[in-house]
Amino acid sequence: xxxxxxxxxxxxxxxxxxxxxxxxxxELVGEVGYAKLSIEGxxxxxxxxxxxxxxxxxxxxxxxLDAFLMLSGGQDGEAAxxxxxxxxxxxxxxxxxxxxxxxxxxxxxxxxxxxxxxAHDPELAAAYSERLDGPMRExxxxxxxxxxxxxxxxxxxxxxxxxxxxxxxxxxxxLQRGGPLTPGYxxxxxxxxxxxxxxxx
Amino acid sequence: xxxxxxxxxxxxxxxxxxxxxxxxxxELVGEVGYAKLSIEGxxxxxxxxxxxxxxxxxxxxxxxLDAFLMLSGGQDGEAAxxxxxxxxxxxxxxxxxxxxxxxxxxxxxxxxxxxxxxAHDPELAAAYSERLDGPMRExxxxxxxxxxxxxxxxxxxxxxxxxxxxxxxxxxxxLQRGGPLTPGYxxxxxxxxxxxxxxxx
Amino acid sequence: xxxxxxxxxxxxxxxxxxxxxxxxxxELVGEVGYAKLSIEGxxxxxxxxxxxxxxxxxxxxxxxLDAFLMLSGGQDGEAAxxxxxxxxxxxxxxxxxxxxxxxxxxxxxxxxxxxxxxAHDPELAAAYSERLDGPMRExxxxxxxxxxxxxxxxxxxxxxxxxxxxxxxxxxxxLQRGGPLTPGYxxxxxxxxxxxxxxxx
Amino acid sequence: xxxxxxxxxxxxxxxxxxxxxxxxxxELVGEVGYAKLSIEGxxxxxxxxxxxxxxxxxxxxxxxLDAFLMLSGGQDGEAAxxxxxxxxxxxxxxxxxxxxxxxxxxxxxxxxxxxxxxAHDPELAAAYSERLDGPMRExxxxxxxxxxxxxxxxxxxxxxxxxxxxxxxxxxxxLQRGGPLTPGYxxxxxxxxxxxxxxxx
DNA sequence: GTATAAACGAGACGGTACGTCGCGTCTTTAA
DNA sequence: TTAAAGACGCGACGTACCGTCTCGTTTATAC
Numbered sequence: 001x002x003x004x005x006x007x008x009x010x011x012x013x014x015x016x017x018x019x020x021x022x023x024x025x026x027e028l029v030g031e032v033g034y035a036k037l038s039i040e041g042x043x044x045x046x047x048x049x050x051x052x053x054x055x056x057x058x059x060x061x062x063x064x065l066d067a068f069l070m071l072s073g074g075q076d077g078e079a080a081x082x083x084x085x086x087x088x089x090x091x092x093x094x095x096x097x098x099x100x101x102x103x104x105x106x107x108x109x110x111x112x113x114x115x116x117x118x119a120h121d122p123e124l125a126a127a128y129s130e131r132l133d134g135p136m137r138e139x140x141x142x143x144x145x146x147x148x149x150x151x152x153x154x155x156x157x158x159x160x161x162x163x164x165x166x167x168x169x170x171x172x173x174x175l176q177r178g179g180p181l182t183p184g185y186x187x188x189x190x191x192x193x194x195x196x197x198x199x200x201x
Numbered sequence: 202x203x204x205x206x207x208x209x210x211x212x213x214x215x216x217x218x219x220x221x222x223x224x225x226x227x228e229l230v231g232e233v234g235y236a237k238l239s240i241e242g243x244x245x246x247x248x249x250x251x252x253x254x255x256x257x258x259x260x261x262x263x264x265x266l267d268a269f270l271m272l273s274g275g276q277d278g279e280a281a282x283x284x285x286x287x288x289x290x291x292x293x294x295x296x297x298x299x300x301x302x303x304x305x306x307x308x309x310x311x312x313x314x315x316x317x318x319x320a321h322d323p324e325l326a327a328a329y330s331e332r333l334d335g336p337m338r339e340x341x342x343x344x345x346x347x348x349x350x351x352x353x354x355x356x357x358x359x360x361x362x363x364x365x366x367x368x369x370x371x372x373x374x375x376l377q378r379g380g381p382l383t384p385g386y387x388x389x390x391x392x393x394x395x396x397x398x399x400x401x402x
Numbered sequence: 403x404x405x406x407x408x409x410x411x412x413x414x415x416x417x418x419x420x421x422x423x424x425x426x427x428x429e430l431v432g433e434v435g436y437a438k439l440s441i442e443g444x445x446x447x448x449x450x451x452x453x454x455x456x457x458x459x460x461x462x463x464x465x466x467l468d469a470f471l472m473l474s475g476g477q478d479g480e481a482a483x484x485x486x487x488x489x490x491x492x493x494x495x496x497x498x499x500x501x502x503x504x505x506x507x508x509x510x511x512x513x514x515x516x517x518x519x520x521a522h523d524p525e526l527a528a529a530y531s532e533r534l535d536g537p538m539r540e541x542x543x544x545x546x547x548x549x550x551x552x553x554x555x556x557x558x559x560x561x562x563x564x565x566x567x568x569x570x571x572x573x574x575x576x577l578q579r580g581g582p583l584t585p586g587y588x589x590x591x592x593x594x595x596x597x598x599x600x601x602x603x
Numbered sequence: 604x605x606x607x608x609x610x611x612x613x614x615x616x617x618x619x620x621x622x623x624x625x626x627x628x629x630e631l632v633g634e635v636g637y638a639k640l641s642i643e644g645x646x647x648x649x650x651x652x653x654x655x656x657x658x659x660x661x662x663x664x665x666x667x668l669d670a671f672l673m674l675s676g677g678q679d680g681e682a683a684x685x686x687x688x689x690x691x692x693x694x695x696x697x698x699x700x701x702x703x704x705x706x707x708x709x710x711x712x713x714x715x716x717x718x719x720x721x722a723h724d725p726e727l728a729a730a731y732s733e734r735l736d737g738p739m740r741e742x743x744x745x746x747x748x749x750x751x752x753x754x755x756x757x758x759x760x761x762x763x764x765x766x767x768x769x770x771x772x773x774x775x776x777x778l779q780r781g782g783p784l785t786p787g788y789x790x791x792x793x794x795x796x797x798x799x800x801x802x803x804x
Numbered sequence: 805g806t807a808t809a810a811a812c813g814a815g816a817c818g819g820t821a822c823g824t825c826g827c828g829t830c831t832t833t834a835a
Numbered sequence: 836t837t838a839a840a841g842a843c844g845c846g847a848c849g850t851a852c853c854g855t856c857t858c859g860t861t862t863a864t865a866c
Contacts, residue, residue: 033321034321035321112320115320115376115377116317116320116321118378119313119316119376119377119378120235120317122378125378126378129378133377133379144398151400152399152400153398153399153400154396154398154399154400154401155400157393157398158389158393161370161386161389161390161393162393162398164374164379164390165366165370165390165393165394165398167373168369168370168372169365169366169369169370170369171369171377172365172369172370172373172376173365173369175316175320175373175376176316176319176334176372177319177320177323177326177327177330178330178334178365185362188359188362189362189366192358192359192363192366192397193394193397193398195355195397196393196394196396196397197345197355197358197363197367197394197395198354198396199352199354199355200355200397200401201401201402
């Protein structure tokens, strides 16, 4: 993290405190909810002075983002979306997994917290885009590119639009509580996105 | 509204205070941002005691929702989406208008505020769904139903899914700041949603 | 009460409400203490609108004063201090009774409430002086005058000073919690006041 | 002060804030009166957060008590009542000074405030007794003891009663506004207390 | 008898202050 | 030098009452 505030020397940073803070933040937001998540609470739970948080993170949102990065840090880099050759099936598999995760109370609240912080903080949104969403989106686009090569997708597609066409409806329904998130809904979205709303010949 | 909290008598409610509060809330969230929006600030701006807010609204989010309802109250009821017979053109018109509104700083912050409150408050989400989103969605479905009758849409479509397929990507990109909101993007979404990702004939 | 605010017609005044308010005030101050005594609480306990209190009393203190007047109203007028011919014994009797009353939790708090309101409100003090303390003091002075006639008291005494010499130490110790209020203390005060601090021949 | 609430570390306490709070409290009670004295007002005048007051003082009364202690802190310890050998003259001197102080508007309101807080708060009364009234009373008793040694006072006197016999009437008249506080009244009280009410042979 | 005007209960209103929580900064002590 | 600890000025929270002000509803003369 070379762009961190230069006044502090990251070399001296306590790794134990960092992990304790991120773990505490993730757990707390799940337990007490986003509205009652406080820096003081995180510091107390982590057994850390408040200053240690303020020294290394500029906002509550960045702590949350780092917490998510730590959790997803293991499989980072080499992960890829499944590719059985059947795009529709593969997308349904992935979206069903997403549905399961969004329905899991351990992840629901923390993800809402991060999502709403992003909605109000452009800088955090940029960091999120670069470090979490960007890599994820690249994997998705890679899978779609493979489908294009296999002739299963139109060649003139804007892949960013395509990705949003598949994941956007689901995430929007989740965050806005626009309806139940079920495996069947995931399937519907995939089918409709692939076939379009118009009747097919 | 017979389900009003019984401890207060709505008959005695001051309509002037109600309007002042909703106006102040909407203006303030636009001026100082959601993070700095406070009940205290709303009360001060509206020239009203705090208790008058707490007496009639259970949360900041419900105040915001009512503020939106008041603003959109005029054209309520008889509004309808344009229907020129050309579904694609009509949807592009509507989505371009939505893009313009979401890019308007007067509406951007207030809408984000409401959207993120909804994301954290199921009760508010239900109220929003019933009083703002529901009627809006009905208009959208009505336009799609007309297109179905005209043979422009598949007959076996789940219209709720269809609506989300058109508006979901846009709203998700907006709220999560996933990319620029341009008229061209609106067009892309409409085209892709109608035609689907798969190659056509 | 002919000096009552002329804008209201006392003739129409509800005697039932008046009694309910005074009773509620006296009871409440005993139950919840002076600090938590509120007009709202009195009104609620009395089953009365707040305005009915504000209409007839200018302050909490005057309500308390009237409550005391109502309670002591029965034996008003013809009461007198005991006169057995033995001044010392009579004063001890009276002061022991006073000690007992001040130690009674039913009267302690209300009396403290009234006393401290008086300490901060000259108008209330004047009303108290005229309507409660004055008549009481007259009885005391009358008893002392009888003792003077009997040659038991110096003839050049300022009877107001004399009264305060007997009751002042007791009331001061009570209000300021300067020490325990016991019958023995009452006796000591009477003896010392009568004999003086100087050695007697 | 080892009995300080253990949750706060007195070592870290800001002496500047402490003095500012006590000064502000004393000044404010004199300016706006006891009824309008508020913690919020004290904090604002002192340039201090409310929490800093709540952290170190349990009640408004204890703040006032400490304010008095700070003011009387200078001459603490070595002070003594005048002793010219003439007890009556000395007591008149002291009581006239007391009368002057109680008539001084700078001290009247603050002293009433403290006195009435004490009347309603036994804990505060104990603290007052220990830290302000106790030492004062010791000085008074010391002067009376000297008079006893000089044969000017009865030897079997209860000195606590004696002190109250001299100061009680005065303080009671002051606090209850039972009459004017004049130098002549002070003289009367001293004379009557020394000689007693009974005629002297 | 009826009208009419007050006093009444109820309680909403604009305010002030309460006592608490958390913010982000700063200072002290120990490792 | 970093870290735990926590005091500090500050601002907002949600609550309790203040004293004022309508609201209908008794109620009790004055027509």
